[in-house]
Amino acid sequence: MDHNKLALPVGTTLDRFIMRKQEDFPYATGELSQLLRDIALATKIVNREINRSGLIDIAGAYGNRNVQGEEQQKLDVIANIRFIRALRNGGEVCTIISEEDEEMIQTGNVQGKYVVAIDPLDGSSNIDVNVSIGTIFSIYRRVSPTGNEGNEQDCLQTGTHQVAAGYVIYGSSTMMVYTTGNGVNGFTYEPSLGEFFLSHPQITTPKTGAIYSLNEGNSNEFSEAMTAYVDHCKQQGYSARYIGSLVADFHRNLLKGGIYIYPATKKAPNGKLRLMYECNALAFIVEQAGGKSSDGRTRTMELEPKGMHERCPLFIGSTELVEKAEEFMAREYEAATAAALK
Numbered sequence: 618m619d620h621n622k623l624a625l626p627v628g629t630t631l632d633r634f635i636m637r638k639q640e641d642f643p644y645a646t647g648e649l650s651q652l653l654r655d656i657a658l659a660t661k662i663v664n665r666e667i668n669r670s671g672l673i674d675i676a677g678a679y680g681n682r683n684v685q686g687e688e689q690q691k692l693d694v695i696a697n698i699r700f701i702r703a704l705r706n707g708g709e710v711c712t713i714i715s716e717e718d719e720e721m722i723q724t725g726n727v728q729g730k731y732v733v734a735i736d737p738l739d740g741s742s743n744i745d746v747n748v749s750i751g752t753i754f755s756i757y758r759r760v761s762p763t764g765n766e767g768n769e770q771d772c773l774q775t776g777t778h779q780v781a782a783g784y785v786i787y788g789s790s791t792m793m794v795y796t797t798g799n800g801v802n803g804f805t806y807e808p809s810l811g812e813f814f815l816s817h818p819q820i821t822t823p824k825t826g827a828i829y830s831l832n833e834g835n836s837n838e839f840s841e842a843m844t845a846y847v848d849h850c851k852q853q854g855y856s857a858r859y860i861g862s863l864v865a866d867f868h869r870n871l872l873k874g875g876i877y878i879y880p881a882t883k884k885a886p887n888g889k890l891r892l893m894y895e896c897n898a899l900a901f902i903v904e905q906a907g908g909k910s911s912d913g914r915t916r917t918m919e920l921e922p923k924g925m926h927e928r929c930p931l932f933i934g935s936t937e938l939v940e941k942a943e944e945f946m947a948r949e950y951e952a953a954t955a956a957a958l959k
């Protein structure tokens with residue numbers, strides 16, 4: 618696909634961009650375009666709630682724990698409700714996987730051709746302290762015939778089956794960044810006009826960089842190989858940058874070059890992040906931008922999901938940095954394999 622053919626000027630509205638991209642697919646029916654618009658609509662509402670969260674009583678804990686055992690923040694719940702409502706009313710989505718719901722959410726749109734996996738509010742620990750937070754989404758085409766509710770087969774597809782994926786960052790400005798498999802584009806929200814405008818066309822990530830992002834507070838729990846890789850980053854003189862909101866750390870590294878890692882630790886042998894609504898979406902984006910994503914060994918988008926809330930280690934960012942980290946992890950796997958054979 619010749620990306621230049623699709624290049625649209627900075628300042629194009631998201632709506633126009635979606636429409637224009639659809640025209641390049643003669644058989645497109647407009648349903649995916651409408652679904653992207655539904656997500657953009659919910660994003661505008663959630664953005665408004667976030668911007669005024671300090672003024673109205675939506676700060677703090679909601680008083681429930683989600684399926685991960687994490688304390689739900691009020692904004693986690695509000696964002697979850699807003700996205701589910703927009704996807705249900707939009708009519709294109711039959712089933713939703715959400716971080717905040719243990720079970721699949723059936724929307725009642727049995728004719729809907731799409732399944733959405735969503736992290737409605739990412740970076741929950743940063744909600745009440747005015748630090749950038751986000752939303753992450755993956756879109757799949759259902760595999761079961763329309764006319765019924767979506768099922769587990771529709772929901773547990775590998776990341777390579779994503780038809781679109783994206784994230785929203787609610788930061789100094791609010792941006793939506795997404796891909797449909799033809800490059801990555803970023804749109805900045807203009808609240809006074811209520812519109813997203815193309816601000817970052819055809820995003821590509823540098824092949825290498827000098828930023829590493831991980832929670833070194835967990836370093837006592839790191840494997841030898843992981844500790845060795847962190848030392849390597851320090852020897853290289855890389856800068857440590859960690860916001861603690863995956864979307865914000867990922868976005869910075871995507872634009873500047875860098876690597877984000879949430880590794881397996883002794884406490885969390887599968888890491889912390891969730892394959893279906895955090896890792897797969899960002900992996901699709903980073904690959905479309907020329908970067909790389911794996912669990913330290915296997916390409917993230919080829920990981921076979923076994924459960925909706927499954928966790929996996931994440932090594933994501935500039936190709937050369939991820940490959941270097943994988944080199945370090947390979948030594949560990951080889952040692953483990955050799956030990957197992959003894």
Ligand SMILES: O=P(O)(O)OC[C@H]1O[C@](O)(COP(=O)(O)O)[C@@H](O)[C@@H]1O
Nearest residue numbers: 736738739740741742832861862863
């Ligand atoms: O506090 P830790 O262990 O470093 O974890 C931070 C990571 O956890 C997350 O907050 C998990 O996402 P949620 O906030 O959506 O649960 C990521 O955004 C972030 O990168």
Ligand SMILES: [Mg+2]
Nearest residue numbers: 736739740895
């Ligand atoms: Mg998250």
Ligand SMILES: [Mg+2]
Nearest residue numbers: 716736738739
């Ligand atoms: Mg979340």
